[in-house]
Amino acid sequence: MPARTGALTPKKVEITSRWLPLLAFVAVLPCVGAAAELTTTPPTYAKDVAPIFQEKCQNCHRQGAMAPMSLVTYEEVRPWAKSIRQRVATRQMPPWHLDPTVGVQKFANDISLSSSQISTITRWVDAGAPLGDPKDMPPAKQWPDEEGWQLAKQFGQPDLVLKSETFTVAAKGQDQWLKPLTATNLTEPRWVRAVEIRPMTAAGRRVTHHAIAHLQQEEADNPSAATGGILMEWAVNKNYDIYRANSGKLMLPGSRIWWELHLHSVGEQITDHVELAVYFYPKGQEPEHRTTLTAFEGVEGSFGQSSLDIPPNSLAQTEGFTVLRQAARIENFQPHMHLRGKSMSMEAILPDGSRRMIGSVDHFNFNWMTNYIFADDSAPVLPKGTVIHITAWFDNTVNNKSNPDPNQWVGWGDRTVEEMAHMWVNLTYMSDEEYSAWAAKNKPATNRVAR
Ligand code: HEC
Known part of the structure; x- marks a missing residue:
């Protein structure tokens, strides 16, 4: 294991017989996959992290933009290293709060970090957030003039x-x-x-x-x-x-x-x-098509008369079901909940009874009303008669950092201390003929069209 010295071995270890069993254990580690990282040099800001921040953070984190601090120079970034590690590892930053393991994963506006980018950032912080060789720094990114209309x-x-x-x-x-x-x-x-x-x-x-x-x-x-x-x-x-x-x-x-x-x-x-x-x-x-915005309820009953009932100091789950009366393409989704909102998922129950997860925002954060927009070739197309099944989860305990008071009962209401549960979705409806033509070409796994 030639490279396993230097920065990763902070203290020089006297090799005595006391250490031998441990050494034998360490020797097999490289075969264990993740441990292979131990053998590589730690990432540096200049070489590995700055390019990620340019691509994924600086549009918000730079002078004059809306985030609370700039993440451009090493001097600006270094004091935030611990907080960056925490926000990045929990996938709170960038604000893309989708479960990456279920549902459609191809979006037109995806701003998330890849798992390898997350690993680079966390390993960099764990290694003491080194600058590295300043010569490796990429040239500062130029940002477009924000004063005119971008379109x-x-x-x-x-x-x-x-x-x-x-x-x-x-x-x-x-x-x-x-x-x-x-x-x-x-x-x-x-x-x-x-x-x-x-x-x-x-x-x-x-x-x-x-x-x-x-x-x-x-x-x-x-x-x-x-x-x-x-x-x-x-x-x-x-x-x-x-x-x-x-x-x-x-x-x-x-x-x-x-x-x-x-x-x-x-x-x-x-x-x-x-x-x-x-x-x-x-x-x-x-x-030819009018895109309409629909709110799919995630709780029984419609706005205002909903049965939402979240007892104090508890977790709650609600569900809502809506039948598509016409075939439709789902263009995007945006969960709407308030301070107790924890997660929300959207599933399609197809006319033949099979189920298909469309997407799940599993770590919803009230500060961010992120809209998840499908790519042109990934927007789900669903036959007439499909049931849209929304599930919402609420956390009214002390574990929810946004919770203003876990001892309160919470029901439906406009105020952020009350709750709501719906999924905003842009739908583009299709005729039966259009759906059949689409299904003939795209051959979805389940394509039995309801009559
Ligand atoms: C879409 C804009 C946006 C993007 C992209 C973004 N951030 Fe943020 N970030 C914010 C805003 C606004 C806040 C303050 C509100 C909040 O905490 O949600 C914030 C907060 C943070 C905080 C917490 C600061 C504190 O006060 O403790 C950290 C750390 C952070 N961002 C790191 C990052 C990193 C690292 C990236 C890129 C990998 C990134 N952010 C991408 C807008 C953004």
């Missing part, structure tokens, strides 16, 4: 720009939720092919935890429905949505944007507003 490169200037009202966030204080309305002033229906949201300034991006633009409009087939669903949610690292080919959202005359801005104090007073850019399909070039 302008692809689509030019937006067709419509809508502004929220101006807000001021105090230097110190509790989180705030602002819910202003903005009229779209559309006089005819228009199909949306892409949307982008941005807080207007770098300071505004730091105080904006997330910004959701709901579309409110009266639908002809359901005049009481005051919602056309969420157009988009802005969160750090999520700036725009381009709808899949031949699909889009429909904006009607009289529609309004109902903003939901979650703002938090960062130590200085900041005033800003949020803007939404809308790109329409050209008139006469309407897409």
Whole structure:
């Protein structure tokens, strides 16, 4: 074992007969797989870790971006080594809280670390977080100018720009939720092919935890429905949505944007507003499919009348079942729970009774409303009659660090100290013919179409 000296052997060990049995044991270790790491030199910041941070952390962790500290230079990173190890090993950072062992694993917006990247970072911290040879440092990453619309490169200037009202966030204080309305002033229906949201300034991006633009409009087939669903949610690292080919959202005359801005104090007073850019399909070039946002309940009963019942100092599990009345492609999913939320999964029960796990957010974190968007070739397509089965788990014990009070009973409610359980999903419906054509081409394992 030639390389097993130096940095990994902190103290020189006198080899006496007392150590011999141990040595014999160590000698067989390299055959044991993971232990092979013992024989390699530890990773260094300059060579191994900085490239990972450039790729996976610095879009949020750099000067002026929204994360609390910059992770660019070694001097900035070093004091956080222990915390980095903890957040990375528990898959809390980057904020991608999906169980990597079940369900579909190919996403268009995956920001997670690979297991080997996690191992590099934890081994680096365990070895004392060394800098290594500064000559190995990759050149500093250049970040795009965040002031313009990012979609302008692809689509030019937006067709419509809508502004929220101006807000001021105090230097110190509790989180705030602002819910202003903005009229779209559309006089005819228009199909949306892409949307982008941005807080207007770098300071505004730091105080904006997330910004959701709901579309409110009266639908002809359901005049009481005051919602056309969420157009988009802005969160750090999520700036725009381009709808899949031949699909889009429909904006009607009289529609309004109902903003939901979650703002938090960062130590200085900041005033800003949020803007939404809308790109329409050209008139006469309407897409065939309308993408609609649906909330699949993860608890029996619908909003407000739900049976949610979470006793103090306990774990609770709830389930919800919804039948797809038409074949559909699942474009994304985004669990919605509050402070006691622990995990949520979505499973498809196919018409022949077979079950298929779609995805499970097994370490939900209320601070992050991450939207998991499937890649073009991985978005599940499900036949008519499929039952969408949502399971939600809540942790109302002291073990849940976000729990404001484990001695409280918790029921359904809007406030974050109450709970909710639903999965936001964009669905693109298909006709039976379209589904049959899709199934003939893609031959899903279970493709018996319900009549
Ligand atoms: C999408 C933006 C984003 C990305 C990507 C991201 N972070 Fe974070 N990070 C944040 C924000 C915002 C916080 C503070 C809120 C929180 O703790 O969730 C944070 C908190 C942290 C903390 C805890 C700081 C503390 O106060 O103890 C650590 C450590 C951390 N991030 C490390 C990383 C590392 C390492 C990566 C890359 C592997 C990474 N983050 C990627 C936004 C991000």
